[in-house]
Amino acid sequence: MVQRPRGTADVLGPEAQRWQRVESLARRVCERAGFSEVRTPTFEATELFTHSSGESSDVVQKEMYSFTDRGGRPLTLRPESTASVVRAYHEAGLSGVHKFYYMQAHFRYERPQKGRLREHHQLGCEILGTDAPLADAELIAAAWTFLSAAGLSDLSVSLNSIGDRVCRPAYRLALQAYYRPHRDELCADCQRRLEDNPLRLLDCKRESCQALKQAAPKSRQHLCEACQQHFAQVCQLLDELGIRYRFDDLLVRGLDYYTRTVFVITHSALGAQSEVCGGGRYDQLSEVIGGGALPGVGFGLGLERLLITLGEGDQPAGSTRLYLAVTSPQLQGPALALAMQLRGAGLTVEVELADRSLKAQFRRADKEGFSHVAVFGPGEQASRHLTVRHLADGSESTEPMADLAGILLKRGSGL
């Protein structure tokens, strides 16, 4: 049989319910905090991503699903959404401060492993149009609030500032000056990074490069006056909000567009892919894609990873659901008609579709967690009354069909 593509997932059954709970929670948290939803196209012009993420980034170099359409346009399935949101802001003719959230699929051609898929979903929040430290703090707070509300404990927020176009160049030079004498001790990847992306040197996890990293120049000590103040205010605001964090001088992020604040939130249950949320400020991104000056800060939060950390979880207590058992195939039509009437009155009702024994029908109702079963046969059809069995305790009562929905809903499924 044809199988699903590598690195993709089907979601069904209880898994789908877990997704629904997380999604509705995300919408609630975001909208309460004043974020409004934005939906962007699944594919974009390839250059949107190459310009924003950076030609040298791994995402652009080897992870994009790129293709040419029949009109010869170079297109790419979005590997991330921040650039799209900034583009959409400009195309909609907006100005001033806007807060957006999105929940959509992203695509990266990578080797799948725990917490890493080729198609994955992110909740993202972006605050556009201001470089105020308050925006950084509110954004991190939004991620924090959502993760806490979802039931995640043991969160760990790592924070750093990587400067802006004023101080970053000097910091890059300092890094290069520090590393150059040790060039031969570096791994092959780092030798390349030394020239095209020195900040990424701090990202290397190889044994051989560890010692050098520890003594490398720290970004926080090379910030210009403005960046220093900005970062200090972000930290102070987080303190006031009661959000605990720790400084990580080695935190740099893989996308080129980040400036100033960068952060990640990690969780121990995730194995090697421990980041559940990552983001930062990107004050130059807009200009890079030709949109004029527009500061912004945002995060992406991996929903698959969040669901892993939450574990299976307990199903919420069952609500009132009626299973209509049918005694013969001839009565399935009338039973469905009754079900539609009861559904119209607000009751959740399922009708047996196969021609099976009552015993089998009861068994299925029990296994699938229905609260009540009623048998629909010739007698019931004639009398317009149903005997309803409450599965939790086996009690039965006979009620007129016309009132059934109201009675069951009022009684609830409680014991």
Place this chain on the structure above:
RNA sequence: GUGGAUGUAGCUCAGAUGGUUAGAGCGCCAGGUUGUGGCCCUGGAGGCCGGGGGUUCAAGUCCCCUCAUUCACCCCA
């Protein structure tokens, strides 16, 4: 892209050194109870042993290739 592990029934897994009709538990279906669930008992259905090639008188078992899953590297959500 690199390395390791794993693919046998719907699910979880047994199947020493190759050897006749490939097994268990759970699940599913039916019956025991001709209009009633959970527990119990009985019976039944369901497998080109991931796919392809090779070695052999003989392959689920050995070899090669391939696909997929999974863990790690890399990188990121």
